[in-house]
Amino acid sequence: MSRHSDLDLGLVVRGHGRHYIVEDSEGQRRVCHPRGKKSDCVVGDEVRWAPSGSDEGVIEAVEPRRNLLFRQDEWKTKSFAANVDQLLILVAVEPVFSESQLCRALIAAEAAGIPSTIALNKTDLPGSEAARERLAPYRAMGLNMLEIALKGEPQASIEQLTPWLSGKRSFVMGPSGTGKSTLINLLIPDAKAQVGDISQALNSGRHTTTTTQWYWVDGERQSALIDSPGFQEFGVRQVEPAQLPLLMPDLRAHADHCRFYNCTHQHEPGCGVRAAVEAGQISASRYRIYGEILAELTAKRW
Ligand SMILES: Nc1nc2c(ncn2[C@@H]2O[C@H](COP(=O)(O)OP(=O)(O)OP(=O)(O)O)[C@@H](O)[C@H]2O)c(=O)[nH]1
Numbered sequence: 107m108s109r110h111s112d113l114d115l116g117l118v119v120r121g122h123g124r125h126y127i128v129e130d131s132e133g134q135r136r137v138c139h140p141r142g143k144k145s146d147c148v149v150g151d152e153v154r155w156a157p158s159g160s161d162e163g164v165i166e167a168v169e170p171r172r173n174l175l176f177r178q179d180e181w182k183t184k185s186f187a188a189n190v191d192q193l194l195i196l197v198a199v200e201p202v203f204s205e206s207q208l209c210r211a212l213i214a215a216e217a218a219g220i221p222s223t224i225a226l227n228k229t230d231l232p233g234s235e236a237a238r239e240r241l242a243p244y245r246a247m248g249l250n251m252l253e254i255a256l257k258g259e260p261q262a263s264i265e266q267l268t269p270w271l272s273g274k275r276s277f278v279m280g281p282s283g284t285g286k287s288t289l290i291n292l293l294i295p296d297a298k299a300q301v302g303d304i305s306q307a308l309n310s311g312r313h314t315t316t317t318t319q320w321y322w323v324d325g326e327r328q329s330a331l332i333d334s335p336g337f338q339e340f341g342v343r344q345v346e347p348a349q350l351p352l353l354m355p356d357l358r359a360h361a362d363h364c365r366f367y368n369c370t371h372q373h374e375p376g377c378g379v380r381a382a383v384e385a386g387q388i389s390a391s392r393y394r395i396y397g398e399i400l401a402e403l404t405a406k407r408w
């Protein structure tokens with residue numbers, strides 16, 4: 107047992123520089139400061155904290171994490187959230203989503219051991235058949251898929267999403283213009299108030315669109331939506347090159363049919379992955395994206 111185990115447990119619901127908002131078991135929120143570098147934390151962390159002054163607190167320790175969702179590019183690492191139950195990747199019929207960013211988000215989630223669901227929004231628009239086709243490889247590899255029209259069919263969309271969200275901490279990610287704000291406002295009628303209270307405490311109203319937000323979906327505080335910007339420029343440098351195909355379920359299914367145990371699935375003879383691409387069992391675009399990410403991961407680091 108840690109020496110802080112007699113302190114209250116709290117949940118980090120927002121981070122802003124070196125300040126955090128910590129929610130206690132009664133749902134009360136307060137600004138907390140970490141004690142020392144060791145107690146650096148991210149949204150979703152469970153922390154041991156002690157009151158300081160009249161209404162603030164000190165974070166003494168961060169409890170061990172179940173998982174950590176993050177992206178890592180050449181120069182920096184950005185942690186999105188800890189202790190996430192599931193990832194919702196929101197894409198839309200319009201604007202057309204980047205398949206490369208989609209793949210990267212899925213790989214980061216897989217590497218963190220977090221299951222993903224893809225929700226296709228704006229299915230009321232005429233291009234929905236083409237979008238469905240682009241997502242066919244993802245459906246085929248067993249990913250959970252939802253189809254929604256948050257503006258067009260709000261009630262049906264709520265009915266699709268609610269059981270999926272129930273009792274879970276769901277991290278939502280999606281490119282700009284996909285309908286993320288529409289989703290939050292539809293599912294969480296008091297979303298503005300939840301963010302506003304925090305922004306006031308942190309005096310950080312201007313930054314609400316650049317930091318991760320925690321929303322409780324229900325009054326009992328059992329289901330949460332965690333909203334974060336940062337779907338673009340999604341680096342996955344945390345992944346070892348040899349691990350990459352194992353984090354892509356469609357490639358993984360064929361990777362053990364290769365002649366060489368350390369096959370990179372690029373140009374080796376007797377490659378099961380390339381044979382599957384040629385046979386149409388792995389989509390050409392997924393294979394191309396695999397090659398691009400692999401090149402990034404194996405590029406010389408100075
Ligand atoms: N046709 C259609 N339009 C939708 C639907 N859902 C959202 N939209 C529209 O898509 C646009 C973008 O929605 P937002 O919710 O602002 O998207 P966002 O992802 O929050 O975008 P950013 O604020 O740029 O991050 C808005 O004009 C919405 O009205 C839908 O189901 N069908």
Ligand SMILES: [Zn+2]
Pocket residue numbers: 361364365369370371372374376377378379380
């Ligand atoms: Zn191979």
